[in-house]
Amino acid sequence: MKKIVFDLLNNDGGQEKAIIAAKNFLETNLDYSLILVGDEKKITSLIPVNLHNRITIINSLEIVSKLESPRDALRSDSSMLKAFNALYEQNADGILSSGDSASYIILSSLKVKRINGISRPAFMPILPTTTAKNIVVLDVGANIDVKPEYLVEWANVASEFYKILFPCVEIPHVGQLNIGTEKYKGSEIAKEANKLLSSPTNKFIFKGFIEPNNVINGDVDIVVTDGYAGNIFLKTMESSFLGFAKLIKGIFLKNVFTKFSALFVKNDFKKLKSRFDYRNIGGAFIVGLDKIVVKAHGGSDEIAFFNALNQIKLGIENNIIEKICAKSLAIEGNKNE
Amino acid sequence: MKKIVFDLLNNDGGQEKAIIAAKNFLETNLDYSLILVGDEKKITSLIPVNLHNRITIINSLEIVSKLESPRDALRSDSSMLKAFNALYEQNADGILSSGDSASYIILSSLKVKRINGISRPAFMPILPTTTAKNIVVLDVGANIDVKPEYLVEWANVASEFYKILFPCVEIPHVGQLNIGTEKYKGSEIAKEANKLLSSPTNKFIFKGFIEPNNVINGDVDIVVTDGYAGNIFLKTMESSFLGFAKLIKGIFLKNVFTKFSALFVKNDFKKLKSRFDYRNIGGAFIVGLDKIVVKAHGGSDEIAFFNALNQIKLGIENNIIEKICAKSLAIEGNKNE
Numbered sequence: 296m297k298k299i300v301f302d303l304l305n306n307d308g309g310q311e312k313a314i315i316a317a318k319n320f321l322e323t324n325l326d327y328s329l330i331l332v333g334d335e336k337k338i339t340s341l342i343p344v345n346l347h348n349r350i351t352i353i354n355s356l357e358i359v360s361k362l363e364s365p366r367d368a369l370r371s372d373s374s375m376l377k378a379f380n381a382l383y384e385q386n387a388d389g390i391l392s393s394g395d396s397a398s399y400i401i402l403s404s405l406k407v408k409r410i411n412g413i414s415r416p417a418f419m420p421i422l423p424t425t426t427a428k429n430i431v432v433l434d435v436g437a438n439i440d441v442k443p444e445y446l447v448e449w450a451n452v453a454s455e456f457y458k459i460l461f462p463c464v465e466i467p468h469v470g471q472l473n474i475g476t477e478k479y480k481g482s483e484i485a486k487e488a489n490k491l492l493s494s495p496t497n498k499f500i501f502k503g504f505i506e507p508n509n510v511i512n513g514d515v516d517i518v519v520t521d522g523y524a525g526n527i528f529l530k531t532m533e534s535s536f537l538g539f540a541k542l543i544k545g546i547f548l549k550n551v552f553t554k555f556s557a558l559f560v561k562n563d564f565k566k567l568k569s570r571f572d573y574r575n576i577g578g579a580f581i582v583g584l585d586k587i588v589v590k591a592h593g594g595s596d597e598i599a600f601f602n603a604l605n606q607i608k609l610g611i612e613n614n615i616i617e618k619i620c621a622k623s624l625a626i627e628g629n630k631n632e
Numbered sequence: 633m634k635k636i637v638f639d640l641l642n643n644d645g646g647q648e649k650a651i652i653a654a655k656n657f658l659e660t661n662l663d664y665s666l667i668l669v670g671d672e673k674k675i676t677s678l679i680p681v682n683l684h685n686r687i688t689i690i691n692s693l694e695i696v697s698k699l700e701s702p703r704d705a706l707r708s709d710s711s712m713l714k715a716f717n718a719l720y721e722q723n724a725d726g727i728l729s730s731g732d733s734a735s736y737i738i739l740s741s742l743k744v745k746r747i748n749g750i751s752r753p754a755f756m757p758i759l760p761t762t763t764a765k766n767i768v769v770l771d772v773g774a775n776i777d778v779k780p781e782y783l784v785e786w787a788n789v790a791s792e793f794y795k796i797l798f799p800c801v802e803i804p805h806v807g808q809l810n811i812g813t814e815k816y817k818g819s820e821i822a823k824e825a826n827k828l829l830s831s832p833t834n835k836f837i838f839k840g841f842i843e844p845n846n847v848i849n850g851d852v853d854i855v856v857t858d859g860y861a862g863n864i865f866l867k868t869m870e871s872s873f874l875g876f877a878k879l880i881k882g883i884f885l886k887n888v889f890t891k892f893s894a895l896f897v898k899n900d901f902k903k904l905k906s907r908f909d910y911r912n913i914g915g916a917f918i919v920g921l922d923k924i925v926v927k928a929h930g931g932s933d934e935i936a937f938f939n940a941l942n943q944i945k946l947g948i949e950n951n952i953i954e955k956i957c958a959k960s961l962a963i964e965g966n967k968n969e
C-alpha cells in the first residue's frame with residue numbers, strides 16, 4: 296500500500312475541497328492510503344465509511360501563517376509541520392500541501408532528507424509557454440545564492456521528472472536563464488555553471504544561456520537558474536499575463552459593440568487566460584529530496600488537488616526517487632573517476 | 633548654443649530615419665546644434681543647406697557590432713565610439729544612439745565621467761504599467777553586482793529625472809524590487825540596501841520591498857534593484873506581452889466570426905500593444921553620468937528618434953545634471969556629518 300501525506304489546511308479557504316479530492320483519489324486508487332492532516336470531524340463526515348480503513352487522520356486546526364522569520368515555520372504547531380513530521384513516521388512516499396510557499400520550502404529543507412549527491416532542494420513549477428508545450432523551471436525561490444554545481448544537479452533531477460511528466464520527450468533540452476546569450480554576460484557563478492552544464496557526459500542536451508523570451512516561447516524543456524532570477528522571472532510572467540488580461544477585459548467592456556464582439560472570442564480568451572495561470576497546470580515539485588514533495592496552489596479546487604495527488608502518484612509509479620538516487624550516485628562516481 | 637551628439641548608425645536599418653529626425657529637431661529648436669556621426673554623403677543630402685551651420689558631421693560607416701567581449705567596444709572604429717569621443721571634444725551636453733545596448737553601456741561607463749558621489753552608472757528605461765502612469769526602473773543591466781549604497785544613489789538620481797519627466801509628481805515613491813515583501817527575504821545586499829533606502833533623510837518616499845506585480849501595476853514611480861533582477865524583469869515583461877499579443881492575434885484569426893469580431897476592438901488592441909512596447913515610451917537613460925546619455929531602440933523611426941532628442945533637451949533645459957551634482961554633493965556631505 297502506497298502512502299501520501301496530505302495537509303488539508305490553507306489560507307485561501309476551507310478544507311472541504313481538499314477532502315473531496317482525497318475521497319475521489321481514494322475511490323480511484325485502491326492501492327493507496329492517505330494520511331490526512333486537518334479537522335478530524337470534517338474529514339470523518341466527508342470521507343465515506345468504506346474508505347476509512349485507508350485513511351489515517353492527524354487532527355489539526357492550525358494553519359501555517361505567513362512567516363515573520365523562517366524559524367517561525369518550526370515554532371507553530373501547524374498542520375503543515377504535522378504533515379512533514381508524519382512523512383517518515385508513517386513511512387509515506389510523498390507529501391502534498393497548499394499552504395504558504397515559504398513555509399513549505401523551509402520545512403521541506405529541514406524535514407525531508409536530501410538525495411545523496413544533490414546539494415540543495417529546488418522549487419520547480421510546471422509552466423505554460425506560448426506553444427502547446429509545458430516546461431519546468433528551477434529554482435524559482437528556494438535558493439537565492441547558488442553554486443555552479445547546483446545547476447547541473449538540478450538539470451539532471453529535472454530531466455528525470457520531465458521524462459515522466461512528458462513521456463514523448465526522450466532527451467530533454469536544458470537552457471540556463473541568464474541576462475544575455477553572449478558568453479561574457481552574467482555572474483561568475485553563471486559562467487562557471489555554463490561550463491559544467493556543457494559537459495558532454497550530461498544526460499541532457501544543453502542549449503546554453505537563454506533569455507526570458509526563450510522560456511516564454513518554450514525553446515527548451517527545462518530551465519535552470521538561481522532562485523533569485525527564477526523567482527523574478529516567474530512572478531513577472533504571471534503578473535504580466537494577469538495585468539494584460541485585466542486590460543483586455545476593459546477593452547471588451549467598453550461599449551455595446553465591443554460587448555457583442557466579445558461573444559465570438561470569449562471562450563478562447565477564457566482558455567488562454569486559464570492556460571497562462573500556471574497554477575492550473577499542476578503542483579510545483581520541490582526536487583532533490585528523497586520523498587515526492589508537491590506544493591498545490593492555495594486557491595486549488597477539488598480538481599486541482601486531485602491532479603496534484605495524481606502528480607505524486609505519477610512519481611511513485613515511475614520510481615522517480617530511485618531513478619534520481621541511482622543517477623546522482625553515478626554523478627558522484629564520475630567526480631571520483 | 634546647446635549641443636547633442638547623435639550616432640546615426642544601428643543594426644536594425646539605415647540611418648535615414650535618424651537623419652530626418654535630426655532635421656526636424658533642428659528646425660524646431662533654433663538654439664541647438666547637432667554633432668551627427670554617420671555617412672557624410674547621406675547627411676549632407678538629407679539635411680537642408682540652411683541648417684548646415686548648426687551641424688557638425690563626423691563621417692563613419694562602421695556600425696558597432698554585437699560584442700564577443702566587452703573590450704571589443706573600444707577596439708573597433710565604430711560610429712558609437714566616435715560619438716562618445718566627440719562628447720567632450722565638442723563640449724556637447726548629451727548623446728543619443730540606437731546601437732547595441734551592451735556596447736552603449738560599456739562605452740558610457742568608460743567614456744563619460746561619473747558624477748561625484750555616484751558609484752556606478754545605471755541603465756534606466758521608462759516603462760508602461762497597467763494604469764495610465766509610466767515608471768522608471770533601474771538598473772536593468774549595467775551592474776550585475778551591486779553594493780547597497782548604489783541603490784540609494786540611484787533612487788536619488790532617478791527622483792530628479794522622474795520629477796522632470798512627470799512634473800505632476802512632487803515627491804516620487806520608490807520601491808525596491810525583491811523576491812518577496814517580507815523583511816527576511818532577499819540577499820544580504822538587498823536587505824542592507826532596504827535599510828539605507830528607509831532613512832528619513834532621503835528625498836523620496838520609500839515603499840519598501842516590492843514584487844513584480846507592484847511594478848507592472850504601477851504601485852510606485854521608481855523601482856530600484858540590481859541589474860540582474862532588473863534585466864530579467866524587463867525582458868520577461870516584454871516577452872510576456874509580446875507572447876500574449878501573438879496568441880491573441882491567433883484567436884482573432886480563427887474564423888470568419890472572430891475576424892468580424894476583431895473589427896470592433898482592433899484599434900484598442902493596437903493601442904494596448906503599442907503601449908506595452910516600452911520602446912515606444914522613449915529612450916532609456918544611462919544615469920549617474922555628467923552628460924545626458926540616452927539609448928533609443930534599434931528599431932526607432934523618425935518619431936522615436938525625434939522624441940529621444942527631445943528627451944535629452946528636457947534634461948538640458950531642466951539642468952538635470954547640475955541638480956543631481958548638487959544633490960549628490962549633499963549626500964556626500966551627510967556621510968561625513
